[in-house]
Amino acid sequence: MGNKLYVGGLPYAATESQLSNLFSAHGTVESARVITDKFTGQSRGFGFVEMSTAEEAKAAITALNGSDMDGRQLTVNEAKPQEARSGGGGGGGRFGGGENRGGRSRF
Template structure:
């Protein structure tokens, strides 16, 4: 399951985010989205977990909780819409 994490502290590192979710199960990837020009965190990221039950437990436990000095929002990520080709 792909999980969206918002309202992150701009100083939070990928490893810290991954460790928080790893307490609930196997994390296959962790990413903090960064500005292409400055490299600064945009304050949100994504976690991928293999087991949906573990992912849902992580979402329930971490949503609207303090993490690295900020109250974060954690929810299932929306799938990207398919490109339609109609411009």
């Protein structure tokens, strides 16, 4: 088990320091990040917390998964390793030769 945790269901007003404080009751928090929309800067309602040991991470999952933060139920589990993103989904719909299929318009 890794030390990095996914935290979902965050209140949109939650800050990284609040996230760090919440998890610090269960061990040493190496880092806490709230993920924000890169255009609006608004929280996307989830984040990541890195604990210093796998045991602390496991304790935090046990204690905090399903718990309440400002009226929202948290989902806390082991973060999946980030997969290398494929290069944009294969070029975005360039199948066939253009939009004018079927010949000329009938006017």
